[in-house]
Amino acid sequence: MPTKADQVIEQVRASRVWRSVFRSGTGNSTLHRALAIQQNIFLHLFATKVRKRMVRFSATWYLGTLTLGTFLILVITGVLLMLYYHPSVPQAYADMKDLQFVVSSGLFLRNLHRWSAQLMVFLVFAHMFKVFYRGAYRTPREFNWVIGIILLLITLLLSYTGYLLPWDQLAYWAITVGSNLSSAVPLIGSKIHFLLLGGNQVNANALLRFYVLHCVILPLAAILFIAIHFWRIRKDGGLYVQQSDPKAQAAAENEPAAKEAR
């Protein structure tokens, strides 16, 4: 017996405006539900059909999804912080202090950005350990593991470049030490150091370069590789489901649902 609310929702979904946006149409058939996923730009990266045991909490602990969650929080709070932050010397430090003590909700946004950043690094490692110890990196998912390593490096670089932006003593010396590490690269070490800082010492050029890397280049790279990472889940046969019996594992790898999903 459909309730009043169900009828209203059904009417909205049948309306011309709704149909112009979501073209899959009304109905609960398998086809309609598959089309709803396939015809949505955000969802079409994923498989139209998944096994229930693939999306159980115990299978993944949702660590990858949670990592994406922290990334989205970081993008939103980061863009808002950019509205008050000038990447110049010594204004950067004053802006950071203003965000903490003068701007309404500034302290909340800055702390949210900071804690999410810490949490994201933690979650990325947790996700990697979970994937590693379940053996989910093995064929046919080995390339997605490589994409994951690239995403790990991007995450660490985002963390590192963001560290300089408050322009306090901790930031200054951390980046001095961190950038000197790059000098240890054979032959081209000092050149990398010079290009990274835009000079010989951590100064205005370095602050601007780290700002552009942190706010534009690295996030765009992250979004690109995240999209590939998610798309490859479908292409590699869906989320990994562990079976205690090797034969059942082999069967699960070749079962029709996994094939269809590609």
Next chain:
Amino acid sequence: MSDNALNTGQTPPAEFDRRAFFTKIGLGSLGIAAAGTIVFSYEYLSPNVLYEPSAIVNVGKPDNFALNSVTMDVNSGIYLVHAEEGYFALNAVCTHLGCLTTWNQDLDIIACPCHGSKFTRTGEKIEGPAPKPLPWLKTWVSDEGDLTVDRSTDIPPLQYLRI
């Protein structure tokens, strides 16, 4: 069918393969363009003018430095030492990872706060991860009689400046 009539079964000589020729020209130009892009990118990313402090520092009259004293100039990151044998300047930037070291009068050592390297007042390493001693810097007396240090020029150790 008209093609067959024209070709009469003969293949054109290999050295006049127009398609391969244009492919090579095309790939070659793309290669040159790619190499050019790399060079231009590198040139663009390395600044030609730096607004960094001058490497040459005027530290003042020699008489300002008492005998057996170690004086740090925080702004330029150098130590000016007046020893029995004469004056010399040390780079205060740790040779490990670039932190600024400090002079500890009581222990008579130069210590780095970041990773615990310790040096004598002549720059020799006592302990810690620093791979090299603190470098001695070129020091001279200017025409105005001021001690002057060139931070960008290292000299071999134990070359004291006698005045």
